[in-house]
Amino acid sequence: xxxxxxxxxxxxxxxxxxxxxxRAEWTKFRTVRGWVIGMIVAVLVTAGLAVLLAKSxxxxxxxxxxxGQQHAVACGQPNYTVGPGGELVRDDFDFIRQPLVxxxxxxxxxxxxxxxxxxxxxxQSVLVPWSKAGIIxxxxxxxxxxxxxxxxxxxxxxxxxxxxxxxxxxxxGAVSAASPRWLRLTRxxxxxxxxxxxxxxxxxxxxxxxxxxxxxxxxxxxxxxSPVRSVYSASLGSGSGISSPTVATAVFDQVGRTGRWPxxxxxxxxxxxxDMGVATAAGxxxxxxxxxxxxxxxxxxxxxxxxxxxxPNITVRDYLLGLFVGLIAMAVVATLFMTSEYRxxxxxxxxxxxxxxxxxxxxxxxxxxxxxxxxxLAETAGAVLIGTRIAHSEGVNLYPExxxxxxxxxxxxxxxxxxxxxxxxxxxxxxxxxxxxxxxxIVTLVIPFVLxxxxxxxxxxxxxxxxxxxxxxxxxQQPAPQYYQVAANYSxxxxxxxxxxxxxxxxxxxxxxxxxxxxxxxxxxxxx
Amino acid sequence: xSQTALAADGSPFTDALHAEWTKLRTLAGTGWLLLGVVALxxxxxxxxxxxxxxxxxxxxxxxxKLSLTGIMVGQAIVVVLAVLAISNEYSxxxxxxxxxxxxxxxxxxxxxxxxxxxxVLAAAAVAVLACMLxxxxxxxxxxxxxxxxxxxxxxGDGPMQRAAxxxxxxxxxxxxxSLGIAAAVREAAVAIGLVLGLLxxxxxxxSVASNPHWQRHLEQIGPMTAGLYIQATVGVKTLPLTPWQxxxxxxxxxxxxxxxxxxxxxxxDA
Numbered sequence: 149x150x151x152x153x154x155x156x157x158x159x160x161x162x163x164x165x166x167x168x169x170x171r172a173e174w175t176k177f178r179t180v181r182g183w184v185i186g187m188i189v190a191v192l193v194t195a196g197l198a199v200l201l202a203k204s205x206x207x208x209x210x211x212x213x214x215x216g217q218q219h220a221v222a223c224g225q226p227n228y229t230v231g232p233g234g235e236l237v238r239d240d241f242d243f244i245r246q247p248l249v250x251x252x253x254x255x256x257x258x259x260x261x262x263x264x265x266x267x268x269x270x271x272q273s274v275l276v277p278w279s280k281a282g283i284i285x286x287x288x289x290x291x292x293x294x295x296x297x298x299x300x301x302x303x304x305x306x307x308x309x310x311x312x313x314x315x316x317x318x319x320x321g322a323v324s325a326a327s328p329r330w331l332r333l334t335r336x337x338x339x340x341x342x343x344x345x346x347x348x349x350x351x352x353x354x355x356x357x358x359x360x361x362x363x364x365x366x367x368x369x370x371x372x373x374s375p376v377r378s379v380y381s382a383s384l385g386s387g388s389g390i391s392s393p394t395v396a397t398a399v400f401d402q403v404g405r406t407g408r409w410p411x412x413x414x415x416x417x418x419x420x421x422x423d424m425g426v427a428t429a430a431g432x433x434x435x436x437x438x439x440x441x442x443x444x445x446x447x448x449x450x451x452x453x454x455x456x457x458x459x460p461n462i463t464v465r466d467y468l469l470g471l472f473v474g475l476i477a478m479a480v481v482a483t484l485f486m487t488s489e490y491r492x493x494x495x496x497x498x499x500x501x502x503x504x505x506x507x508x509x510x511x512x513x514x515x516x517x518x519x520x521x522x523x524x525l526a527e528t529a530g531a532v533l534i535g536t537r538i539a540h541s542e543g544v545n546l547y548p549e550x551x552x553x554x555x556x557x558x559x560x561x562x563x564x565x566x567x568x569x570x571x572x573x574x575x576x577x578x579x580x581x582x583x584x585x586x587x588x589x590i591v592t593l594v595i596p597f598v599l600x601x602x603x604x605x606x607x608x609x610x611x612x613x614x615x616x617x618x619x620x621x622x623x624x625q626q627p628a629p630q631y632y633q634v635a636a637n638y639s640x641x642x643x644x645x646x647x648x649x650x651x652x653x654x655x656x657x658x659x660x661x662x663x664x665x666x667x668x669x670x671x672x673x674x675x676x
Numbered sequence: 677x678s679q680t681a682l683a684a685d686g687s688p689f690t691d692a693l694h695a696e697w698t699k700l701r702t703l704a705g706t707g708w709l710l711l712g713v714v715a716l717x718x719x720x721x722x723x724x725x726x727x728x729x730x731x732x733x734x735x736x737x738x739x740x741k742l743s744l745t746g747i748m749v750g751q752a753i754v755v756v757l758a759v760l761a762i763s764n765e766y767s768x769x770x771x772x773x774x775x776x777x778x779x780x781x782x783x784x785x786x787x788x789x790x791x792x793x794x795x796v797l798a799a800a801a802v803a804v805l806a807c808m809l810x811x812x813x814x815x816x817x818x819x820x821x822x823x824x825x826x827x828x829x830x831x832g833d834g835p836m837q838r839a840a841x842x843x844x845x846x847x848x849x850x851x852x853x854s855l856g857i858a859a860a861v862r863e864a865a866v867a868i869g870l871v872l873g874l875l876x877x878x879x880x881x882x883s884v885a886s887n888p889h890w891q892r893h894l895e896q897i898g899p900m901t902a903g904l905y906i907q908a909t910v911g912v913k914t915l916p917l918t919p920w921q922x923x924x925x926x927x928x929x930x931x932x933x934x935x936x937x938x939x940x941x942x943x944x945d946a
Contacts, residue, residue, distance in 0.1 A: 586868045606742075
């Protein structure tokens with residue numbers, strides 16, 4: 149006759165929402181003292197390495213003090229030319245010019261472009277793919293001013309180039325007396341249009357560009373230049389390079405002009421400096437019966453940063469290499485975040501409390517990803533700040549980074565940390581053993597990059613590794629764009645990667661997605 | 677009262693060796709890891725050989741170093757093998773049984789070290805011989821010909837002998853370094869992370885040090901960078917240290933780590 153009341157626990161029933169699960173995982177992370185200390189130590193070590201890296205790249209120039217003692221001082225900063233877009237540029241060429249007032253055009257025929265390299269055995273004929281001869285309209289003769297040009301090149305056919313970084317292809321093939329090229333530039337307001345022709349009758353427009361704020365009087369005329377020719381021992385990392393200046397000689401005729409050209413004749417000029425130091429003005433230029441022979445050396449192009457290149461050798465990326473230590477520490481913690489559940493048997497409690505296993509994995513991924521993002525952000529931003537500060541105080545010749553690139557590097561690398569942590573967590577879920585998980589992550593994420601450092605591995609293998617492995621994501625570190633129209637040392641050692649920054653990051657994301665799908669499916673199917 | 681004589685038929689060290697050998701031998705992982713050391717080393721070396729080019733103008737490449745490139749990757753598996761020899765005991769609780777049976781802790785560590793290093797040296801010898809053979813077969817097809825100043829790789833050649841034997845010893849020392857660190861920190865993932873971080877951070881940091889003074893300094897104190905000087909057969913005179921001194925730097929790191937591991941093992945509760 150008694151009614152049995154079922155037992156009800158006085159403890160209020162907890163909600164089993166995803167928020168609770170996140171909170172549980174966050175508690176698990178934050179209460180393991182070793183992991184938190186490990187993360188703090190990793191941040192400090194990367195900061196220390198950034199100091200070491202910044203100091204180790206600072207130049208030491210011996211100088212005499214008053215009392216005759218030698219001491220190390222910072223070397224003087226070279227003066228770089230800045231282009232209209234704010235980028236560092238080279239602007240050195242031979243210029244046969246006249247002022248052009250208002251709108252007008254200039255047409256010319258190029259019959260020959262030959263290049264020679266100055267070597268110990270005297271001048272030798274060489275092919276320089278980006279030697280240039282053609283016509284240019286330029287906003288004055290000062291270095292770094294705006295321009296548009298249409299050119300014949302040594303190995304890349306006719307090109308229209310403007311403002312140092314712009315480039316568009318025209319008629320392909322080399323120029324010779326049997327196969328000359330006609331070039332034309334017309335100016336109309338701020339717009340300069342380039343045309344080319346193989347017969348002087350049928351013209352094709354190569355490009356049309358707007359040079360904002362072009363003065364009403366511009367300098368227009370013939371341009372000849374030829375860049376330094378470098379041979380890198382690219383087979384071994386960032387090894388060494390041998391470079392020699394080259395000099396180009398071009399022959400022009402059938403010069404035609406329309407518009408107002410107030411000057412009586414042509415002026416011979418050298419913009420910037422000359423690589424070869426061609427002896428006399430007479431040696432550079434002569435004109436016989438409307439035929440111009442012009443010699444020049446230098447380049448009109450963006451300046452390429454990085455080791456063995458013309459631009460600043462040091463970039464902000466050099467201070468970021470200590471992140472590998474931070475990344476290994478992050479991978480260790482992300483591994484343990486999963487494997488210690490198995491080792492201690494905690495996984496059974498975890499899965500009993502939240503039977504939906506996919507959600508457990510998602511909660512863990514979000515917690516470890518968020519922690520990794522914050523830690524990565526602290527490490528990257530710290531390294532960049534410390535590195536640039538020391539660089540400025542020690543007079544390091546540091547490549548000036550535009551702020552969008554700097555932001556991409558810092559935020560991108562923090563995102564790399566986050567995704568790499570999720571990747572590690574997924575791998576750890578798949579293999580369940582700490583040793584196996586950590587080694588898989590280090591071999592795929594860190595070693596491909598280590599191999600690119602000297603003594604290094606052959607460039608072909610290196611490029612392949614940095615395209616297909618998760619390490620492709622380090623392309624986010626690339627500090628400066630790669631210009632195909634400038635021959636330079638674009639090796640990983642100099643900071644250039646085979647994939648574009650976000651494309652490389654996408655490779656890591658792809659691997660992570662695969663690992664997470666496999667991990668979720670195995671976690672559901674297997675007994676814990 | 678009669679004391680039961682448990683089969684104590686040898687010196688404590690021989691017994692410890694025997695016990696450790698049984699443990700290592702009966703783990704499925706040991707064989708696979710040793711196979712992994714050989715396979716990864718040979719595969720990466722072969723890929724490096726195949727990707728190398730020595731153009732007609734000559735090159736500064738070092739054929740011995742090139743054909744032994746895989747050592748830089750294979751060492752990661754050596755680290756795993758050596759770390760697991762110790763960490764596995766802690767993660768399963770086996771260490772308490774081991775230390776109860778053999779209370780002389782340093783003897784246990786010495787026995788482990790002797791066995792692991794022995795196994796690693798054997799695997800490394802196989803891997804290095806295979807790498808040299810592949811280099812001898814592949815490199816002449818990629819411009820490493822007598823016309824460009826390169827003889828075919830041969831173990832009869834003095835510097836080549838040094839590179840080959842030294843690379844085997846290099847992997848043995850990396851195993852010792854890993855054992856020491858694993859004994860000190862116990863957890864496998866932490867130990868592997870620490871050892872590989874220590875090995876790889878010096879070449880990465882050294883690669884950007886444009887200041888030659890710093891660069892030489894970083895290279896000659898790094899266990900991996902200095903240790904791999906032993907592979908040099910070209911430009912040996914320009915190295916900051918002689919090849920054997922370089923291997924000595926790695927040996928100093930390895931014995932330092934082992935000492936630390938021995939101290940922790942001796943002083944801390946298992």
